[in-house]
Amino acid sequence: IDGVINEQEWGNAARCALVNAKDGDAPKDPTTIRLLRDDAGLYVAFECFDSQMDKLVANVKTDKGPVWNDDDVELFFKPDVKGNSYYQFAVNSLGVKYEGRTLADSAWRGSWSCAVKRGAKNWTAEIAVPFSTLAMESGKEAFGFNACRSNPKTMETSAWSPTFGSFLEFKNWGRLVMGSQIGGVFACDLRLEKPLPAAGLHTFHATLVNNTED
Numbered sequence: 001i002d003g004v005i006n007e008q009e010w011g012n013a014a015r016c017a018l019v020n021a022k023d024g025d026a027p028k029d030p031t032t033i034r035l036l037r038d039d040a041g042l043y044v045a046f047e048c049f050d051s052q053m054d055k056l057v058a059n060v061k062t063d064k065g066p067v068w069n070d071d072d073v074e075l076f077f078k079p080d081v082k083g084n085s086y087y088q089f090a091v092n093s094l095g096v097k098y099e100g101r102t103l104a105d106s107a108w109r110g111s112w113s114c115a116v117k118r119g120a121k122n123w124t125a126e127i128a129v130p131f132s133t134l135a136m137e138s139g140k141e142a143f144g145f146n147a148c149r150s151n152p153k154t155m156e157t158s159a160w161s162p163t164f165g166s167f168l169e170f171k172n173w174g175r176l177v178m179g180s181q182i183g184g185v186f187a188c189d190l191r192l193e194k195p196l197p198a199a200g201l202h203t204f205h206a207t208l209v210n211n212t213e214d
Helices: none
Strands: 014-017 031-037 041-049 072-078 087-092 097-101 113-118 122-130 142-151 156-159 174-177 189-196 200-207
Touching: 041 072, 041 142, 072 122, 087 113, 087 122
Parallel strands: none
Antiparallel strands: 014 031, 031 041, 041 122, 072 087, 072 142, 087 097, 113 122, 142 156, 142 174, 174 189, 189 200
């Protein structure tokens, strides 16, 4: 986890683009996410293209602060799709972190790691979240999920599954379907499903392959 997205590490990851969180249209500044997993946790890489890299908003300098007011990326997990509890992990372009367990438990601290890197036309973030932090087993088949980005310069928010409002509208999150363990680190089908009210069920399919050597 160093904030650098390279093909050797991420070339076989599941990937998809974020859309405007409010209406599902293409955002002004695109974002691509990539996902990998092993038996310990989930790994997500954000590539945030930005037409105003020299104006990135990065006011929060201390962990557990409101990084969502800055240029930031966020992950949301809902292990119990029928309940109201969720986990939130966010990081701004300085690498300042926030994690919370529902709005009522913002003081919660969990074990996770992240790193960011700024480039000429984009900034990137790599995030690793252990399944143990989410209080769930690595073999869980599916859970509620969303990946989001805030871009205060353009007053735009984007998400993998558009929420048509706040990121916390978890009824509009999608599902991350993990697939089954085949061997090695993990070679499995990783499927992202999201309900779009105007278009029905959309599914994203990818196959993760094991690049480790014996």
